[in-house]
Amino acid sequence: MNLVLLGPPGAGKGTQGDRLAGECRVPKYATGDILREAVREGTELGREAKGYMERGELVPDELVLALVREALAGSEAEGGFILDGFPRTVAQAEGLRRLLEERGCELDAVVYFDVPEAELLRRLSGRRVCSGCGAVFNVTSGLEAAAETCARCGGELETREDDKPETVLNRLRVYRESTMPLLAWYRKDSGLLRELVAVGSVEEVYENLRGAIGCS
Ligand code: AP5
Numbered sequence: 521m522n523l524v525l526l527g528p529p530g531a532g533k534g535t536q537g538d539r540l541a542g543e544c545r546v547p548k549y550a551t552g553d554i555l556r557e558a559v560r561e562g563t564e565l566g567r568e569a570k571g572y573m574e575r576g577e578l579v580p581d582e583l584v585l586a587l588v589r590e591a592l593a594g595s596e597a598e599g600g601f602i603l604d605g606f607p608r609t610v611a612q613a614e615g616l617r618r619l620l621e622e623r624g625c626e627l628d629a630v631v632y633f634d635v636p637e638a639e640l641l642r643r644l645s646g647r648r649v650c651s652g653c654g655a656v657f658n659v660t661s662g663l664e665a666a667a668e669t670c671a672r673c674g675g676e677l678e679t680r681e682d683d684k685p686e687t688v689l690n691r692l693r694v695y696r697e698s699t700m701p702l703l704a705w706y707r708k709d710s711g712l713l714r715e716l717v718a719v720g721s722v723e724e725v726y727e728n729l730r731g732a733i734g735c736s
Contacts, residue, residue, distance in 0.1 A: 526632045526699070530688075581609055629714050632714065
């Protein structure tokens with residue numbers, strides 16, 4: 521299964537992608553996670569990406585395409601993969617198509633997570649991430665009412681730098697301008713785009729996701 525998870529900031533791509541990757545035993549590559557790691561480690565990629573990420577803008581296509589090419593080059597992606605947060609522009613989608621052609625494979629589905637903006641703002645304002653293990657919680661959902669420490673490893677919970685209200689508004693604007701056109705782009709590929717109403721509990725959305733991709 522070669523899958524793309526597409527949707528606005530806070531739509532639940534990471535939450536659902538992690539579950540699906542665990543169940544299907546395929547690697548999940550989240551470009552946001554890879555870029556944040558590069559920023560933390562102070563690599564050349566991280567230094568180039570940092571400013572864009574802090575402003576809630578997209579990192580240039582060529583940098584992101586290079587990191588996806590490297591991620592997919594590993595043998596662990598041979599049995600399938602999940603891409604979370606990539607592609608995000610038509611140029612990235614064209615780059616991915618070329619990359620997969622070179623590998624002699626193609627996408628099986630692109631799942632679009634549809635969530636109303638008010639719910640996105642609620643989720644993003646309540647998101648907390650463990651500085652130790654990276655687990656994601658939400659203080660507003662009531663499902664995993666986070667304390668100040670991670671329920672899994674005891675690490676400190678932090679608010680993501682780009683979840684500040686002014687940055688969130690910019691990320692949503694960038695999403696509408698640069699990423700939403702991908703919906704029309706993938707709609708032309710008949711049968712590839714699956715539109716998922718991604719509201720309800722995490723468990724409900726997961727069952728809908730499994731149904732959308734024909735997971736038995
Ligand atoms: P990235 O990390 O990809 O951020 P994003 O797409 O904005 O997505 P998020 O991580 O905010 O949301 P999500 O959909 O994964 O939601 P989550 O599951 O966490 O990108 C960050 C930055 O990196 C970009 O701004 C850009 O600068 C750069 N970048 C990354 N990829 C790039 C690319 N391809 N090209 C260029 N630049 C790129 O859930 C959110 C919260 O809601 C959590 O608290 C969760 O617990 C909660 N939640 C989840 N599901 C539910 C539910 N059903 N009900 C209630 N709460 C829920």
